[in-house]
Amino acid sequence: MCLAIPMQVRDIDGFLARCEAKGVSREVNLFLLQDETLQAGDFVMVHVGYAIQKMTEQEARSAWEVYDEMLEKLDPAHA
Amino acid sequence: MSTSAKTWLERIHALPIKNKLRIMNVCGGHERSITMAGLRGALPKQIELIPGPGCPVCVCPEEDVYQAIQLALHENIILVAFGDMLRVPVNVGKADIRSLEQAKASGADIRPIASPSEAVRIAREHPDRDVVFFAAGFETTTAPVAAMLAEGVPHNLALLLSGRLTWPAVSMLLNSDTPGFDCLIAPGHVSTVMGPEEWAFVVKDHGLPAAVAGFTSESLLAAMYSVLRQHLEQRPFLDNCYPEIVRPGGNTAAQRVMQQTLQVVDANWRGVGVIPASGYGLAPEYAHLDVRARFPDYTDTARKRAGQMPPGCDCAKVVLGKIYPNACRLYGRACTPRNPIGPCMVSDEGACRIWWSGGVRESTAAAIEV
Numbered sequence: 001m002c003l004a005i006p007m008q009v010r011d012i013d014g015f016l017a018r019c020e021a022k023g024v025s026r027e028v029n030l031f032l033l034q035d036e037t038l039q040a041g042d043f044v045m046v047h048v049g050y051a052i053q054k055m056t057e058q059e060a061r062s063a064w065e066v067y068d069e070m071l072e073k074l075d076p077a078h079a
Numbered sequence: 080m081s082t083s084a085k086t087w088l089e090r091i092h093a094l095p096i097k098n099k100l101r102i103m104n105v106c107g108g109h110e111r112s113i114t115m116a117g118l119r120g121a122l123p124k125q126i127e128l129i130p131g132p133g134c135p136v137c138v139c140p141e142e143d144v145y146q147a148i149q150l151a152l153h154e155n156i157i158l159v160a161f162g163d164m165l166r167v168p169v170n171v172g173k174a175d176i177r178s179l180e181q182a183k184a185s186g187a188d189i190r191p192i193a194s195p196s197e198a199v200r201i202a203r204e205h206p207d208r209d210v211v212f213f214a215a216g217f218e219t220t221t222a223p224v225a226a227m228l229a230e231g232v233p234h235n236l237a238l239l240l241s242g243r244l245t246w247p248a249v250s251m252l253l254n255s256d257t258p259g260f261d262c263l264i265a266p267g268h269v270s271t272v273m274g275p276e277e278w279a280f281v282v283k284d285h286g287l288p289a290a291v292a293g294f295t296s297e298s299l300l301a302a303m304y305s306v307l308r309q310h311l312e313q314r315p316f317l318d319n320c321y322p323e324i325v326r327p328g329g330n331t332a333a334q335r336v337m338q339q340t341l342q343v344v345d346a347n348w349r350g351v352g353v354i355p356a357s358g359y360g361l362a363p364e365y366a367h368l369d370v371r372a373r374f375p376d377y378t379d380t381a382r383k384r385a386g387q388m389p390p391g392c393d394c395a396k397v398v399l400g401k402i403y404p405n406a407c408r409l410y411g412r413a414c415t416p417r418n419p420i421g422p423c424m425v426s427d428e429g430a431c432r433i434w435w436s437g438g439v440r441e442s443t444a445a446a447i448e449v
């Protein structure tokens with residue numbers, strides 16, 4: 001439940017964004033980042049469907065690597 | 080280029096650590112990263128890594144879970160909850176329904192969700208029915224719940240809120256006679272939202288080293304190296320080893336939204352008791368959304384073992400870092416992820432579940448008849 005994942009913003013409509021991570025597309029709520037300026041292409045850390053912070057592309061990519069490894073080890077069925 | 084895990088390990092091994100040192104983490108995500116990367120085995124043997132209060136599902140009051148089950152069984156509602164909550168057992172007689180999962184199997188309308196926005200969607204899709212959102216979680220999960228409230232929820236959505244704050248449990252441990260740790264790794268995503276400053280009390284009031292960490296081995300080892308050096312040099316300070324998203328002051332918009340919609344209250348932690356100012360309740364303007372204002376109270380605190388952990392389950396001690404998961408007599412015997420006895424084996428953030436996933440299969444405790 002607490003696993004937050006970095007996602008890339010594809011398009012924004014008000015406080016809703018379509019975001020993508022590793023080919024998976026999700027609707028993400030941006031309400032908690034209302035003080036930030038966000039645009040398509042930005043990376044955000046997403047927790048339970050809500051973006052909680054902006055991040056850089058490089059940071060997003062290194063986090064993805066960790067999660068990949070972890071998911072593989074955790075449950076081979078996920079891989 | 081950031082420093083590699085290997086380099087951090089070499090630096091840690093080069094430190095002149097003579098005595099046993101206990102580093103506590105308070106985040107299920109940290110414990111998972113540590114266990115899956117095998118960091119325990121890679122560190123000098125004087126260093127102990129202790130999983131502490133990092134699992135909100137584990138400490139969610141038994142009464143709240145019981146209430147959710149009874150509401151789903153007796154009221155014409157749709158109950159939605161994060162998936163982790165569905166298998167958490169309550170203390171009832173053998174023939175009675177002991178989890179949301181069993182209630183669902185017996186016909187109650189219970190739906191696992193992965194986001195507060197799904198609760199809103201389900202409520203909108205069923206305007207003629209009441210929807211109850213059973214929301215357990217620490218700050219990182221409660222902030223999205225607050226955002227959901229601030230954006231406005233449908234009239235038919237009510238909340239059973241079991242949100243908890245992390246730091247008061249650490250504060251309680253530090254104020255006790257036996258805190259059980261020498262250094263703290265502070266949680267990364269809680270600090271992202273609330274700001275790293277929340278953890279300054281560990282250093283200021285208790286003189287212990289502390290460092291915020293992220294979830295890569297690099298970040299965790301950097302934080303461990305930091306607290307070990309702080310300890311050796313006797314110069315504790317609050318370090319931030321997750322600057323990627325942990326900024327000074329945290330996410331102030333999120334904090335503002337939480338202040339508008341919620342209030343901090345004294346709260347019960349399962350098997351532990353009430354910890355002052357450690358829970359989230361609804362702010363007065365949102366009190367009408369509280370499930371307690373809309374439905375009868377089914378809590379039934381006269382039940383045998385109401386509020387406690389299941390018989391024989393040492394989850395409360397595991398959560399407080401008093402024992403390692405496999406020191407529980409039931410670990411890997413009566414209690415496995417397939418047949419979990421306690422919440423620490425149910426939740427993905429529970430230390431018992433994480434250790435089991437990490438390959439620890441044997442209990443270190445003598446077997447007893449249960």
Ligand code: SF4
Binds near residue numbers: 392404419
């Ligand atoms: S192994 Fe099972 S019974 Fe023992 S503390 Fe963990 S969850 Fe509770």
